[in-house]
Amino acid sequence: MKSPLKSSIKNSTKKSFFTWSLLTSAIAFSSLSFADELAINDKDYFEMQGLNVTVFSDIYPDGHQTGVTVIQHGSRIAANGDLRLEISPGQWSPVPVGGKQTVDKKTQTITQSLSYPDPSKDRKGFNPIIYPDLKFTYEVKVTALDNNQFKISVDLEKPLPKEWVGKIGFNFELFPGELFGKSWLMDKNAGIFPQQPNGPLVNPHGEFLTAPLAAGNKLIVAPDSDKQRMTIESKTGALELWDGRANHNNGWYIVRGVIPADKTTAALEWVVTPHVIKNWIYEPVIQVSQLGYGSQQLKKVVIEQDKRDTKASEIKIFKLSETGKTLVKKAKVEPWGNFLRYQYMTHDFSSITEPGMYQISYRDKTSHAFKIGDDVLSRHAWQPTLEYFLPVQMCHMRVNEKYRVWHGLDHQDDALMMPLNFNHIDGYISDGTTRTTFKPGERVPGLDAGGWHDAGDYDLRVESQMGTIWLLASMIEEFGLSHDATLIDQQKKLVEIHVADGKNDALQQIEHGLLSVLGGYKSMGRLYRGIIEPTIRQYILLGDAMVQTDNLPYDASLKDGEVKNGKSGTPDDRWVFTENNPERELYVAGGLAAAARVLQTYNPTMAKEALEAAKNIYRIAAPNTKKQDVRIYALAELILATNDDSYRKELISLQTEVVKDIAETGWAIGRVMPGMKDEQFTRAINKAVENYQVEVRERAKTESPYGVPYKPNIWGAGWNIQEFGVKQYFFHKSWPQFAGTDSFVNALNFVLGVHPGDNTQSFASGVGANSATVAYGVNRADWSYIPGGVISGTALIRPDLPELKIWPFFWQQTEYVMGGGEANYMFLALAVDHLNNAKGKKAE
Structure with a gap:
């Protein structure tokens, strides 16, 4: 929802x-x-x-x-x-x-x-x-x-x-x-x-x-x-x-x-x-990563106290062994100041580098156990997202895990063209045209395969599909992501979790996402906005995706409930929506270009189709966009995919727009900057990045004690902070002289438990000592979770109460989403894992 x-x-x-x-x-x-x-x-x-x-x-x-x-x-x-x-x-x-x-x-x-x-x-x-x-x-x-x-x-x-x-x-x-x-x-x-x-x-x-x-x-x-x-x-x-x-x-x-x-x-x-307990006071909360830290990594514990409790007490750090706890450090915490309704203290314990398990005590409180070691993110960190969450979200498949069936074969009756002039639920709106040769209610072929269910519901949004595809492709390019823990059989429409099939799961997932996006593109000659069920009663389904429809194509000539020749008279088939949205189309074009690069060997036919679609979509959408940042992103991805100088010249012509919105454009073009042979362009971009990173560092110091720019709104801020962290990774990669690693490291720590409020759970379900194991996924009615899903996180009760309740029905606190919520986290975990291993080797 x-x-x-x-x-x-x-x-x-x-x-x-x-x-x-x-x-x-x-x-x-x-x-x-x-x-x-x-x-x-x-x-x-x-x-x-x-x-x-x-x-x-x-x-x-x-x-x-x-x-x-x-x-x-x-x-x-x-x-x-x-x-x-x-x-x-x-x-x-x-x-x-x-x-x-x-x-x-x-x-x-x-x-x-x-x-x-x-x-x-x-x-x-x-x-x-x-x-x-x-x-x-x-x-x-x-x-x-x-x-x-x-x-x-x-x-x-x-x-x-x-x-x-x-x-x-x-x-x-x-x-x-x-x-x-x-x-x-x-x-x-x-x-x-x-x-x-x-x-x-x-x-x-x-x-x-x-x-x-x-x-x-x-x-x-x-x-x-x-x-x-x-x-x-x-x-x-x-x-x-x-x-x-x-x-x-x-x-x-x-x-x-x-x-x-x-x-x-x-x-x-x-x-x-x-009732009010006399002299009640908010008890201190120790906020430290639910997983731990690399040996050379910045390590900072945050202590949250009642705003009247300004005393900076002593902190004790213990290493765990077979004999119990051994004190390795004690020191007074340093006051940070007020944030929201609390007083904050911090302590930097980066000097502790010896591998092992640790705990922190403050007054009468003791933290969970956490690890220090360069391999802290090498296992049990990003893997649940690839091994569980992405497979469970796969549409048009049966998903098994040994004795368990996560969901049966679903939505084989996709999809009918949307009705016209209709304001549907969840942001799906149509006007007076389908923008295709298909009439309202007519079946659109090619949509009964691929894609991921978007969130705690079952629709397929094109931006969710492409956001996931781009991030997976980026993880392959940046970190050499190759992991095989899942059998994915597109012919049998079958997924078996923890059954290896000799193929890179990340590439198979990219292929699965493209089956949906390119399937619609080839049928309609344009992108879909999304695919969604026609009624609220279907939309609010809490259960197996297989039962949301009858899996039989609708035939209007049959009576409701009648089945004949493999067709059904029940009008439960999902609708496919189209739209005129150049910005979203450019976003898709960039993702398609990235996918084409990593699929060249694994699936060259699909790679060629993806790149041709990317170029065609860009050609049509670019002149009509009002948001130049997404155009610049798509240009950068096309440059990387084609090495075409015409795209470079076009990017240079957009220098003013790049500089004006450097926070949203700089990270995207960093990887193409070495190939840009225009000195004026390079100088202007470098200066803009330098100025922006000064702002990032200042905001990270002053806005909150968490080391990231953070102004909470109603919704949990975890997804936005993850996205910020991924962008900061690319700034650091391309401009290490201006952008350090703290921003994306702190963004990951925020998700893993260093965030405001007395609930210090990891937002990544099943990751860390204490994580969100009651979440707003499709199995929320069972008070359960999907490993590797990443919740929205601690929300703001205005004006100043951070809140993360144990409750499966707060979408603004515990919902999973595709297109960033899960994959941005996975990207950050891989990025910091590679950073830890590189620093560890250097320290040796």
Whole structure:
């Protein structure tokens, strides 16, 4: 369930929500004083020791991330407090649009104006929402009371329409992951928060749900847990406690109060009392790589502390042996400063070079064991991505692993041409033409082979296919990647994990991706935008990809469910979308050129087809692009593939554009610079790279304690930091005099556990001492993972809480994706492995 990260979040209306200037100030704030009572702080949310209450600080309700939110003892326990049109809303349920926010420190009240519908989402946008014919405006007010209490009240501009009375209510969502097995009390009723939703079923207003757990006037959440205990008391009507997972697997527990008829002022009024442990303080977190470090590698531990805890204590580093721990170093950590809501300390222990297993202790905390050695990334690091994740994501194949079947043979009925003038889900939009000879609903041949399922869902995006292909090709060229742990048989459409077939898995994976991209190109004479299922019900499938369709080509002459002559009357075949997008086409052209280079010996026919397609696509798309960085990237790849001087001359003519956007162009052209015989061009590029790298080093020092430029947004930043690291590798390779190795080494360490928050998991599943083994993959309903998949990572709860929860349904924190999420990590692991081995040999 990818969210419109690059569209709706980027373009979302900010109407009085917190802006980037506030986020920036949150990163470098001065220490706050703490009162014993809840009060509005200088970042405009309520705070006291052990408790924070934010009021519409976030802008992401479909990700359970906005509204009235309670952060209790450093953990987000409740969120999304707002008026909703359903008892248990889902991803495509109507949400309001935010209006003016007023912060009144005199009355200690934060007021947020909201209204239905949201014009930017009503049947438009990345994930279009169908809104009912309902328009109303309201305000949610939160007021601090005595001690740790606050009041929530809702005022309506006018009474609800009669047909909506009883349907609209204030929903306050409780995070299930921290409440499973804990108890609740509701007036005279009591119970335990269940691990799974249980019947009986009820059907209020057409919503099939499990019956509410309880109803009453006062709810005590988790009376058996000091950290999560919270009392919610209604002053205006009954409270209902629902299990929102009954109709949405990613739902939360929901406390709901129905808005009554004929009432506007104080239509709802609750008093909420979260328990606060006296003198609670955030305990220090030791952040060190979950795998370890090369002997000569930069090694830095980061300590995260409560912002009031400014003491720099002693750190101890132990080497492990058969007799236990041996102290090898102790020293005081050095203060780094404030970032987000925490105080940070660091310590450089690069002087420890002796191979072995180590642990770090700080106060009463001890880290996981990690390795120091030049082979730390030589095994159990990048291999899971190539051995598990890429094979499991392969479409149009049956994927076996010994006794296990990851998924059966799938989507043999691909694909039908898209409908016209249609705003589909997940960013697929068509206009009035197919841009091909195929009519809407007509079968497009050549699409029933190859490709990888894009993410925690089953569509195939052309940029995901080509991003993976380019990175695999780059790993072959840069590091000589050759690894055989998988049998891939395209004739039998069969994959056997951990069965060698004598072929380089990376080349076989590139071939598999091209079967899809070139298959569509040859059939349609152009690239596809992507291939996706027609209905939301298919899209949200959690299970075997084989059952998303019936694998039989659709025949409109047959009745629904009828099967005849190998065809089916069930209209479940996926749709192929096309688009006019020169930038994406140029991105594909660059990947095709890279693939052609590495396939010349392995599959010369496919290599020739890929290069011809790359040149043709570039010829058509380049004159029409508005983004020159992707044109420059494609040019560089074509130069490497063809050694054609006409491409070099064209690149030289784009000198102004290269220099202007050197962060996005320099890394791409570095490998062709030795062949550029224009001194003016070379001088200009060298100077631009030098200036840019000064900026990179400065940002890495000042933006965060993690040694990489890092300004968190709502989404986990792991993928962006990995991509940055890969680009920095190419800057270093081509301009070592300007760009060092720290940037891409630190980017890998960030992914492997050196990142903010108390959850220091490796983002790469199955990699390291503690990794994300509950993730948003296609097997998320089983609370499971796919080895080698790389999650999005620690997200930001605005304005200043880093969060990575153990929860399989947060796509913004734990989703896998193709086209970079997995392969950028793999590239970095190989890059640092080669760096470690080179430094180790030099040290010898």
